[in-house]
Amino acid sequence: LEEVKGCDLEPLYYEPLYPEHPQYVNRVIVADFVSMEEGTGIVHIAPAYGAEDLDLGLKCDLPVVHTVDLDGKVMPAPVLSFVAGKFFKEADNDIMDDLDRRGLLYRREIIRHTYPFCWRCATPLLYYAKPSWYIKTTARKERLIAGNEEINWYPEHIKHGRFGDWLENNVDWAFSRERYWGTPLPVWRCDSCGKDNCIGSLEELRGKPGLSAEPMVLEALQKGEADLHRPYIDTVTFDCSECEGGKMRRLPDVLDAWFDSGAMPV
Ligand SMILES: [Zn+2]
Ligand SMILES: [Zn+2]
Structure with a gap:
């Protein structure tokens, strides 16, 4: 055994407990946000589950891999299929048992540490990387x-x-929000080729080929009197300009309320 500085470990690779990625992912990276005040000074980086992790992951070209779904349940693929469907905190013991069985468990104990909670209802929170605009x-x-x-x-x-x-x-x-109320994101996406189209005005939307919507919405659109909010705007579709037969549908997001505040005349 010998003592080394953290930065001396930088180029080292390790063997993961659950092999899942190409080998280049399983390596030591030096980062300044990891302290020795809590724990050992070594921390596992999960780009899908923390802001600092994601920043570092993007910088070092690490993949963003989700192993837990939006309900906090372990996903069947790619790695932990033996606890698939379990709430992630309830999977702890099964994972430790599995590691123990494989001779990979060093010690099993409970550690008290800080954790984020909702300040209103005290529900434990899970940071979760999601695409956003x-x-x-x-x-x-x-x-x-x-x-x-x-x-x-x-x-x-x-x-x-x-x-x-x-x-x-x-x-x-x-600036996008996964909510119902608010100014709709004016982006339509082709359900066939994935092409995006950001609509700049009511005029532009009305001129789209193959424009279709619920009869009342379409009539109002053509008169220029349409309510451009949900649910009406979500019924509006038109033909894709990039492919044959593709339909453009609005992405369901709405805009950050600050967008409206910024667009307000002063
Ligand atoms: Zn809450
Ligand atoms: Zn298309």
């Missing part, structure tokens, strides 16, 4: 900062304080 606000960062200089702020300290800080530390805006 983004506006690349970072591409306009300099203009946003310059624009802030021209704003006459009351009170003055907000300008280079809270608002200025926020612009300086701007990250791309995840």
Whole structure:
């Protein structure tokens, strides 16, 4: 045995407990957010289940693999099929038993550690990576900062304080929400070839070939009087311009309420 620094382990590869990925994934990566205040200073990275994990995963080209579904139940594939369908916390013992049987378990004990809970109802939370729509606000960062200089702020300290800080530390805006109420995301996707089409106006939507909707919605659309919210807008389909016979259907997401706030005249 010998003592080494964490950074000396960087190029090492390890044999995973449940082989699932190409070998390049099972390696040691040095990261500055892992401390030795809690635990050993070694942490398993799961890009699908934590913001820091995902950041590091994207940087190091790790795959985002889901082993738990949105109900918190273990998925049948790719690795833990023997506990498939179990709530992930209830699978702990079976997984430890399995490791024990295979001679891979070093010690079994209960460790107290911090964990995220819902602040309203105290339900334990599970971070879960899901696709979302983004506006690349970072591409306009300099203009946003310059624009802030021209704003006459009351009170003055907000300008280079809270608002200025926020612009300086701007990250791309995840602006879609998986909700029912709200301004619908104006993106239609072809159910056959996957082509996306972002609609810029009512006029543009009305001019689409093969436009179809529930009779009342279609009539209102053609008069230019349509209610563009759900559920009406979800009945609107049109022909794909990229493939033969493909139907364009609206993606079900709505927009972040801040999108409406930002579009409000002042
Ligand atoms: Zn809650
Ligand atoms: Zn298509």
